[in-house]
Amino acid sequence: xxxxxxxxxxxxxxxxxxxxxxxxxxxxxxxxxxxxxxxxxxxxxxxxxxxxxxxxxxxxxxxxxxxxxxxxxxxxxxxxxxxxxxxxxxxxxxxxxxxxxxxxxxxxxxxxxxxxxxxxxxxxxxxxxxxxxxxxxxxxxxxxxxxxxxxxxxxxxxxxxxxxxxxxxxxxxxxxxxxxxxxxxxxxxxxxxxxxxxxxxxxxxxxxxxxxxxxxxxxxxxxxxxxxxxxxxxxxxxxxxxxxxxxxxxxxxxxxxxxxxxxxxxxxxxxxxxxxxxxxxxxxxxxxxxxxxxxxxxxxxxxxxxxxxxxxxxxxxxxxxxxxx
Numbered sequence: 625x626x627x628x629x630x631x632x633x634x635x636x637x638x639x640x641x642x643x644x645x646x647x648x649x650x651x652x653x654x655x656x657x658x659x660x661x662x663x664x665x666x667x668x669x670x671x672x673x674x675x676x677x678x679x680x681x682x683x684x685x686x687x688x689x690x691x692x693x694x695x696x697x698x699x700x701x702x703x704x705x706x707x708x709x710x711x712x713x714x715x716x717x718x719x720x721x722x723x724x725x726x727x728x729x730x731x732x733x734x735x736x737x738x739x740x741x742x743x744x745x746x747x748x749x750x751x752x753x754x755x756x757x758x759x760x761x762x763x764x765x766x767x768x769x770x771x772x773x774x775x776x777x778x779x780x781x782x783x784x785x786x787x788x789x790x791x792x793x794x795x796x797x798x799x800x801x802x803x804x805x806x807x808x809x810x811x812x813x814x815x816x817x818x819x820x821x822x823x824x825x826x827x828x829x830x831x832x833x834x835x836x837x838x839x840x841x842x843x844x845x846x847x848x849x850x851x852x853x854x855x856x857x858x859x860x861x862x863x864x865x866x867x868x869x870x871x872x873x874x875x876x877x878x879x880x881x882x883x884x885x886x887x888x889x890x891x892x893x894x895x896x897x898x899x900x901x902x903x904x905x906x907x908x909x910x911x912x913x914x915x916x917x918x919x920x921x922x923x924x925x926x927x928x929x930x931x932x933x934x935x936x937x938x939x940x941x942x943x944x945x946x947x948x949x
Contacts, residue, residue: 657676657677657678657679657694657921657922658677658678658679658680658907658908658919658920658921658922659676659677659679659919659920659921659922660673660674660679660682660689660691660917660918660919660920661673661901661906661917661918661919661920662689662915662916662917662918663896663897663899663900663901663915663916664877664895664896664897664914664915664916665687665895665897665913665914665915666895666915667687668687668688668702668703669701669702669703670684670685670687670688670689670701670702670703670915671915671917672701672702673689673691673701673917674691674699674701677921677922678693678694678695679691679692679693679694679699679919680692680693680694680919681717681718681719681908681919682719682908682909682910682917682918682919683719683720683721683726683910683917684721684872684874684910684911684912684913684915684916684917685702685703685708685721685722685723685724685726685759685912686703686722686723686724686761686912686913687702687703687912687913687915688700688701688702688703688704688708688709688721689701689702689709689721689910689917690709690711690719690721690726691719692716692717692718692719695715696714696715696716696717696731697713697714697715697716698711698712698713698714698716698719698728699711700726705724706724706725706739706740707738707739707740708721708724708725708726708738708739708740710738711726711728711736711738712728712736712738714728714730714736715730715731716728716729716730716731716736717729717730717731718756718757720757720758720759721739721759721912722745722759722760722761722762722763722764722797723740723760723761723762724739724740725737725738725739725740725741725745725746725759725762725764726738726739726746726759727746727748727757727758727759727764727766728757729754729755729756729757730752732752733751733752733753733754733755733769734750734751734752734754735748735749735754735757735766736748737764740762742762743762743763743777743778744776744777744778745759745760745762745763745764745776745777745778746764747776747777748764748766748776749766749774749776753768753769753770754766754767754768754769754774755767755768755769755793756793756794756795757795758795758796758797758802758835759797760777760783760797760798760799760800760802761778761780761798761799761800762777762778762780763775763776763777763778763779763780763783763784763797764776764777765783765786765795765797765802766795767792767793767794767795767804770790771789771790771791771792771793771807772788772789772790772792773786773787773792773795773804774786780800780815780816781800781801781815781816781817782814782815783797783800783801783802783814783815783816785814786814787804787812787814789806791806791807791808792804792805792806792807792812793805793806793807794832794833796833796834796835797815797835798835798836798837798838798873799816799836799837799838800815800816801813801814801815801816801817801821801822801835801838801840802814802815802822802835803822803824803833803834803835803840803842804833805830805831805832805833806828808828809827809828809829809830809831809845810826810827810828810830811824811825811827811830811833811842812824813840816838818838819838819839819853819854819855820852820853821835821836821838821839821840821852821853821854822840822853823852823853824840824842824852825842825850825852827844829844829845829846830842830843830844830845830850831843831844831845832869832870832871833871834871834872834873834878835873836853836859836873836874836875836876836877836878836911837854837873837874837875837876837913838853838854839851839852839853839854839855839859839860839873839876839878840852840853840860840873841860841862841871841873841878842871843868843869843870843871846866847865847866847867847868847869847883848864848865848866848868849862849863849865849868849871849880850862851878854876856876856892857876857877857891857892857893858890858891859873859876859877859878859890859891859892860878860891861890861891862878862880862890863880863888863890865882867882867883867884868880868881868882868883869881869882869883870908870909871909872909872910872911872916873911874891874892874897874911874912874913874914874915874916875892875912875913875914876891876892876914877889877890877891877892877893877897877898877911877914877916878890878891878898878911879898879900879909879911879916879918880909881906881907881908881909881918884904885903885904885905885906885907886902886903886904886906887900887901887903887906887909887918888900889916892914894914895914895915897911897914897915897916898916900916900918901918901920903920905920905921905922906918906919906920906921907919907920907921
């Protein structure tokens with residue numbers, strides 16, 4: 625499962641820089657408006673995305689999707705067997721969706737949950753001190769503003785046996801495993817690990833993470849990709865290069881957003897889920913099961929979007945220079 629990333633941490637200058645980088649893209653998108661794009665499997669209408677150029681965030685679930693409009697409201701589509709495509713009203717800044725439930729983060733740091741709740745996965749904790757969220761199959765995770773992790777719902781493979789500490793800044797989850805990014809740039813992994821998907825690589829130069837069904841991805845400070853876990857269709861073999869700024873992982877495929885606004889896909893491609901559309905005016909991506917979603921600014925507004933991407937690339941360059949010192 626995946627959600628639009630916005631890595632903001634108050635404990636590390638490097639993380640702050642990356643947060644500014646991705647936040648800038650979202651802000652420019654909100655000013656211009658972005659269209660939704662979908663491709664891959666369409667057995668439940670999950671790639672029949674809503675019309676309009678008013679979207680600033682997107683998340684992909686098992687066979688459904690949710691987007692954030694520029695006014696902060698949520699819109700869902702696709703499979704709705706448990707009400708998962710009927711998100712609550714309100715103003716939200718982030719969204720993450722799992723198997724049959726969704727989570728959203730308000731600007732005050734409080735949470736909302738909806739959809740399937742047979743395991744308590746949509747029963748969000750009270751409070752307004754959360755900075756990141758991740759919805760798995762039947763469980764949910766969050767990062768508190770003190771840097772600690774919180775989990776609720778079902779506990780397959782020990783997914784709710786969370787790492788301790790107060791240095792976490794971002795989190796992602798999928799079928800049965802989770803990854804977290806620490807303020808020093810290192811990673812933590814836990815939960816189901818039958819293919820090594822929770823065995824995170826060593827190092828403290830990571831800036832973004834994505835968890836697929838049984839594989840994992842990360843972006844390093846130099847803009848390169850790292851993958852591990854299941855690799856039966858090459859989903860963990862990311863392309864070479866140092867120009868990646870966002871990643872998303874599905875069931876057996878992966879996609880990435882480059883600093884020039886173009887996309888690349890790889891891995892399982894039976895339904896065309898890794899056949900990314902052309903263009904260099906994309907600003908956000910999401911992937912799940914066998915389909916992919918993206919936000920794309922209109923062609924007449926490409927210059928503004930690319931300007932934001934250029935600024936984002938410059939910030940990433942500064943991060944890389946800091947890492948080398």
